[in-house]
Amino acid sequence: MRKRPIGLPDKDTWQLIENNLPEPSDGEFLIKCEYISLDPAMRGWLNDSKSYIAPVQINEVMRAGGVGKIIKSNNKDFKVGEYVYGQTGVQQYVITDGKGYHKVDPDLAPLPMYTGTLGMTGMTAYFGILEVGELKEGDTVLVSGAAGAVGSVVGQIAKIKNCKVIGIAGGADKCKYLIDELGFDGAIDYKNDDIKGRLKEYFPKGIDVYFDNVGGEILDLALGRLALHARIVICGAISQYNNKTPIKGPSNYLALLVNRASMKGMVVFDHAKDYAQASIQLGQWINQGKLKSKEDIYDGIENFYETFLKLFSGEKLGKLVLKVSEN
Numbered sequence: 001m002r003k004r005p006i007g008l009p010d011k012d013t014w015q016l017i018e019n020n021l022p023e024p025s026d027g028e029f030l031i032k033c034e035y036i037s038l039d040p041a042m043r044g045w046l047n048d049s050k051s052y053i054a055p056v057q058i059n060e061v062m063r064a065g066g067v068g069k070i071i072k073s074n075n076k077d078f079k080v081g082e083y084v085y086g087q088t089g090v091q092q093y094v095i096t097d098g099k100g101y102h103k104v105d106p107d108l109a110p111l112p113m114y115t116g117t118l119g120m121t122g123m124t125a126y127f128g129i130l131e132v133g134e135l136k137e138g139d140t141v142l143v144s145g146a147a148g149a150v151g152s153v154v155g156q157i158a159k160i161k162n163c164k165v166i167g168i169a170g171g172a173d174k175c176k177y178l179i180d181e182l183g184f185d186g187a188i189d190y191k192n193d194d195i196k197g198r199l200k201e202y203f204p205k206g207i208d209v210y211f212d213n214v215g216g217e218i219l220d221l222a223l224g225r226l227a228l229h230a231r232i233v234i235c236g237a238i239s240q241y242n243n244k245t246p247i248k249g250p251s252n253y254l255a256l257l258v259n260r261a262s263m264k265g266m267v268v269f270d271h272a273k274d275y276a277q278a279s280i281q282l283g284q285w286i287n288q289g290k291l292k293s294k295e296d297i298y299d300g301i302e303n304f305y306e307t308f309l310k311l312f313s314g315e316k317l318g319k320l321v322l323k324v325s326e327n
């Protein structure tokens with residue numbers, strides 16, 4: 001990372017550089033990264049402000065989750081040929097002592113899935129809707145960013161739990177995908193529909209759980225349609241991440257009072273001790289055909305910047321992944 005962006009990052013935010021490969025020291029191993037996870041949170045890590053994790057510093061390697069194969073090892077717990085997931089950064093090779101890395105099995109699931117449904121975004125969806133959202137069978141559920149990595153899994157989990165699920169996404173094609181492919185009960189195209197009117201149609205008795213990935217105006221409109229004892233999960237606010245002015249908060253917040261509702265923030269890392277159990281459940285649902293995992297994969301580390309922008313333009317479906325080297 002070369003400079004801190006204001007608003008939407010421009011091309012000069014990052015620079016691609018080439019170095020000779022160093023050798024792993026005692027206790028270390030060398031990974032050849034194959035897939036890098038592209039996440040909206042990366043935008044937040046560029047800001048020099050207090051958050052749940054320290055910002056990336058200027059001239060540091062851009063932080064990112066990634067999955068790759070161990071090609072040299074001086075660490076007895078990590079062997080050559082094994083695959084691992086961890087904070088590789090946006091790079092083709094990384095040396096590590098293994099702290100924060102875990103092994104993944106390419107025979108159980110395709111590698112890119114470990115960056116998404118079986119990785120950070122799947123965990124976010126699982127704990128966000130089931131624990132933070134306290135989902136109950138039969139709830140009416142609204143999820144924004146619904147065709148994205150987290151939202152698409154949230155909606156499908158809620159369907160598995162026999163809830164009525166409505167997704168919000170940008171464009172008719174994504175809305176059709178939510179209903180036809182993922183089994184949502186309905187969808188709202190926030191770029192073209194009358195959101196308030198559609199919420200009234202879909203939720204005549206109100207929303208029990210709103211899973212918020214976008215913040216801004218959509219959060220305000222959802223607040224205006226809550227059911228008694230509703231729960232709002234504040235997972236993210238992508239509509240605000242590139243603001244040049246302060247983040248716009250909800251003005252409709254007294255709806256929480258009237259409906260005895262709650263709004264709770266979440267950070268996925270708080271659930272780390274239970275990731276293994278969640279992965280088993282998500283994997284079972286995938287195997288049973290109850291949960292679809294969609295990865296949208298682009299190619300080439302030199303295309304990092306253009307691919308990253310797709311998170312904000314919405315020109316992608318499901319989990320955005322960058323392939324940075326061949327197997």
Ligand SMILES: NC(=O)c1ccc[n+]([C@@H]2O[C@H](COP(=O)([O-])OP(=O)(O)OC[C@H]3O[C@@H](n4cnc5c(N)ncnc54)[C@H](OP(=O)(O)O)[C@@H]3O)[C@@H](O)[C@H]2O)c1
Nearest residue numbers: 040124148149150169170213236237238239266267268314
């Ligand atoms: N709290 C946590 O621990 C945690 C963990 C992971 C992710 N998150 C958050 O969860 C949210 C979703 O993450 P994700 O990985 O699943 O990303 P994603 O949904 O796969 O990608 C972002 C999507 O956001 C939509 N979008 C972009 N700008 C928007 C806007 N102005 N208004 C409404 N929608 C907009 C785009 O879809 P459309 O085409 O539909 O616009 C885009 O595809 C993000 O806010 C992220 O920061 C939080």
